[in-house]
Amino acid sequence: MSDLSSSEMNMSGAPLRISLIAAVTRSNGLGSGGGLPWTLPKEMSHFRRCTTFLPPSPSPPAPPPRSSSPRGAKSASPSTSPAKDQRMNAVIMGRNTWESIPEKFRPLKGRWNIVVSRSMNVSQLGASGQEGSNGSPAQTLLANSLKGALDHLSKLQSLHLLGRTFLIGGAQLYAQALLTLPQHSSTASDDQQHSSTASNDLHASPFVLDTLLITRLKSDLSCDVYLPEFRSDDQIRLDEKGTRDGSSTVISDSAGQQESKSRGRWKRATHEQFNEWLGATEKDLLPAGAVEEKGLEYELQMWLPAQWCFSSTHRS
Numbered sequence: 001m002s003d004l005s006s007s008e009m010n011m012s013g014a015p016l017r018i019s020l021i022a023a024v025t026r027s028n029g030l031g032s033g034g035g036l037p038w039t040l041p042k043e044m045s046h047f048r049r050c051t052t053f054l055p056p057s058p059s060p061p062a063p064p065p066r067s068s069s070p071r072g073a074k075s076a077s078p079s080t081s082p083a084k085d086q087r088m089n090a091v092i093m094g095r096n097t098w099e100s101i102p103e104k105f106r107p108l109k110g111r112w113n114i115v116v117s118r119s120m121n122v123s124q125l126g127a128s129g130q131e132g133s134n135g136s137p138a139q140t141l142l143a144n145s146l147k148g149a150l151d152h153l154s155k156l157q158s159l160h161l162l163g164r165t166f167l168i169g170g171a172q173l174y175a176q177a178l179l180t181l182p183q184h185s186s187t188a189s190d191d192q193q194h195s196s197t198a199s200n201d202l203h204a205s206p207f208v209l210d211t212l213l214i215t216r217l218k219s220d221l222s223c224d225v226y227l228p229e230f231r232s233d234d235q236i237r238l239d240e241k242g243t244r245d246g247s248s249t250v251i252s253d254s255a256g257q258q259e260s261k262s263r264g265r266w267k268r269a270t271h272e273q274f275n276e277w278l279g280a281t282e283k284d285l286l287p288a289g290a291v292e293e294k295g296l297e298y299e300l301q302m303w304l305p306a307q308w309c310f311s312s313t314h315r316s
């Protein structure tokens with residue numbers, strides 16, 4: 001696997017910030033038989049909302065240059081008109097996850113879709129994998145490594161075409177992200193500026209995994225793929241408090257084998273921080289506490305690097 005932290009910084013100098021979004025069972029189960037062992041429409045809407053919400057641009061693109069006539073006459077269009085915001089968020093996924101999305105729903109609308117695969121070719125992506133006739137970039141892109149996907153998105157970021165970046169699965173991609181991507185940066189400077197309590201020993205990195213959006217199901221369903229554990233034992237116990245039987249979580253063997261070196265490096269954000277991150281207003285606040293849907297209970301959580309200061313200076 002390539003060393004993701006050694007790549008060159010993208011052209012804009014700001015690191016590419018990545019959010020991981022996943023729904024997991026009580027013991028980190030992600031899926032079974034190539035699909036999800038649950039059908040939760042409201043949870044799916046939460047996924048859509050998180051991955052499509054576009055925060056205001058930290059550095060708006062410059063307005064288009066004035067067109068000048070040969071005699072130096074002013075352009076008819078007002079020079080002060082703001083440039084159109086052409087950004088979209090991006091979702092990165094492994095080939096199995098791409099294939100698990102019903103054809104009629106892919107690519108995921110209004111987002112750059114990046115599929116990571118060594119075996120696919122561009123023609124298998126369908127029409128959305130083709131460049132527009134005006135040379136506009138294809139909405140679905142193929143990358144032969146996670147680093148290739150992130151490099152590509154760094155370019156879109158430097159062209160002001162990218163909002164937020166989400167890693168949406170599956171198990172292989174999540175594990176690579178949790179195990180290999182730097183999880184904090186001293187050069188955080190865009191819409192999510194944070195003060196760090198440990199910034200002196202941090203090095204600049206072109207990519208940084210800085211947000212985990214976790215839907216935590218309160219029960220266990222049979223799964224064959226798992227998210228590596230990222231919580232400390234104490235955090236697991238805290239998460240457990242809401243479960244009905246109150247017994248301690250047994251982390252499955254497969255999750256245990258891939259135990260993440262990031263364990264305990266994340267801290268649960270508050271409900272207010274999550275709402276702020278999502279630009280929620282009074283009318284569309286996220287539900288606090290447990291949500292019940294189709295007989296299953298779950299909680300919508302956001303986790304941030306523990307190094308970040310969780311005081312009022314936090315502006316996520």
Ligand SMILES: NC(=O)c1ccc[n+]([C@@H]2O[C@H](COP(=O)([O-])OP(=O)(O)OC[C@H]3O[C@@H](n4cnc5c(N)ncnc54)[C@H](OP(=O)(O)O)[C@@H]3O)[C@@H](O)[C@H]2O)c1
Binds near residue numbers: 169
């Ligand atoms: N609960 C959730 O939130 C959630 C979200 C997404 C998915 N899932 C579940 O997760 C399961 C799918 O996960 P998965 O681990 O089997 O598959 P996956 O991570 O979606 O895709 C794995 C494939 O991605 C490609 N790949 C992975 N790492 C690569 C790398 N470094 N370079 C190049 N290609 C790479 C390979 O494709 P090639 O073989 O083509 O090279 C590999 O076979 C399903 O059950 C799905 O429903 C759950």
